[in-house]
Amino acid sequence: MTAPVPAHRPAAAAARPLTAERVRIERGRRSGQTVIVSVDSTRLGPALGGCRVKTYPSWRDGLDDVLRLSAAMTEKAALAGLDHGGGKTVVALDGSTSADWTGARRADLLADVAEVVEGFGGDYIIGPDIGTSPEDMALLWSGTRHVLCRPESAGGSGDSSIPTALGVTSAIEAVCAHLWAGRDLSTLRFSLIGLGHVGAVVGDWLAARGAELTVSDIDPRHRALAERWRATWVTPREALLREVDVVVPCAVGGILTPDSVARLRCRAVVGAANNQLDHASTADLLHERGVLWAPDTIVSAGGIIASVARELHGATRVEAERRVRGIGDRLAGVLADANTRGTTPLRAARDLVDRRLRNSSGERPGGPAVGWPQAAAAPDRP
Numbered sequence: 001m002t003a004p005v006p007a008h009r010p011a012a013a014a015a016r017p018l019t020a021e022r023v024r025i026e027r028g029r030r031s032g033q034t035v036i037v038s039v040d041s042t043r044l045g046p047a048l049g050g051c052r053v054k055t056y057p058s059w060r061d062g063l064d065d066v067l068r069l070s071a072a073m074t075e076k077a078a079l080a081g082l083d084h085g086g087g088k089t090v091v092a093l094d095g096s097t098s099a100d101w102t103g104a105r106r107a108d109l110l111a112d113v114a115e116v117v118e119g120f121g122g123d124y125i126i127g128p129d130i131g132t133s134p135e136d137m138a139l140l141w142s143g144t145r146h147v148l149c150r151p152e153s154a155g156g157s158g159d160s161s162i163p164t165a166l167g168v169t170s171a172i173e174a175v176c177a178h179l180w181a182g183r184d185l186s187t188l189r190f191s192l193i194g195l196g197h198v199g200a201v202v203g204d205w206l207a208a209r210g211a212e213l214t215v216s217d218i219d220p221r222h223r224a225l226a227e228r229w230r231a232t233w234v235t236p237r238e239a240l241l242r243e244v245d246v247v248v249p250c251a252v253g254g255i256l257t258p259d260s261v262a263r264l265r266c267r268a269v270v271g272a273a274n275n276q277l278d279h280a281s282t283a284d285l286l287h288e289r290g291v292l293w294a295p296d297t298i299v300s301a302g303g304i305i306a307s308v309a310r311e312l313h314g315a316t317r318v319e320a321e322r323r324v325r326g327i328g329d330r331l332a333g334v335l336a337d338a339n340t341r342g343t344t345p346l347r348a349a350r351d352l353v354d355r356r357l358r359n360s361s362g363e364r365p366g367g368p369a370v371g372w373p374q375a376a377a378a379p380d381r382p
């Protein structure tokens, strides 16, 4: 059965304002690099968010990024049902790349990060992101205990991509049940973009269920996976615009734009890639075209749900997996709510975040919020 696509209110207006509770910008005394930590919200509990290490044209671009990413983490944690807020760290490198920072230099860089994290007194808990790994989390551990996702051999929950993939498969099941209740996955066509840590696991799962698969990756080494799954290998653009039932983006963000949405030939988009929409208003275009888009903030939360369960709540792996599977139920709830109210899943998800934040008894600490105007007016060097 196909769910109806009712008239809707625009989603763009639903975005939360881009302000943060606390932001610290430090010049690392060992590395000389700029470390920026944004704690967007602790209303539901200590803020969670990864550490991104990369080059920015200027540290102020890093500040813009960290504010945007920490706000997205507040949404992600709230939608995951966690009693946590959102935060993020950006290390804005001076022209070098993360891979240039090895050995003792990397230890110095991460010691600088740990010092800033420690200054939040437990209100912010760091984890890996682009440019950092579980091994880096083990290095951070010597400077602060407010760290998730160290390797399992070092006492952490390790690589988050397996639970992230489990969350994606639960979300795919929820979307398929919403659109085609009772239909077996083997009767549906999927186009999977990105066959890395998450995509390879999702592809294995789809292939094992007999789904018809089209796949793509910019790295030709992943073609072997296509052969193993008897999948059709196409370019990333072809995979996005392929006539299928579900597109599953597990590569990069920003792929859903007014241009690409106008050309989509699928009924649903559900995948792990962060920030799939170029702008919130693109959710309205998807809705107008009758394409169900599952918000990536819900779909890709398996990693944080599992690491919080195992490292902060002492849960077993089995219990952590049970909680990750809850992504399917939460997504189903958001899709049903959007349908009933005639709005987009993005709007329904953001309303849910607002309700959780409003109903929480948490008090925002005092002090000025740092947002775009201050960032734009900031000096050249921190």
Ligand SMILES: NC(=O)c1ccc[n+]([C@@H]2O[C@H](COP(=O)([O-])OP(=O)(O)OC[C@H]3O[C@@H](n4cnc5c(N)ncnc54)[C@H](O)[C@@H]3O)[C@@H](O)[C@H]2O)c1
Pocket (backbone or CB within 6 Å): 160, 161, 162, 164, 193, 194, 195, 196, 197, 198, 199, 216, 217, 218, 219, 222, 236, 250, 251, 252, 253, 272, 273, 274, 300, 301, 303
């Ligand atoms: N790993 C996690 O726990 C996690 C958690 C939340 C969100 N995500 C998001 O999910 C996505 C996948 O994560 P991952 O850990 O598998 O990353 P990954 O780096 O292991 O894999 C990404 C894959 O995408 C391919 N790729 C890159 N650009 C591409 C393009 N333009 N078109 C097609 N393929 C392209 C790469 O070659 C690589 O094989 C990312 O957007 C990531 O931010 C991952």
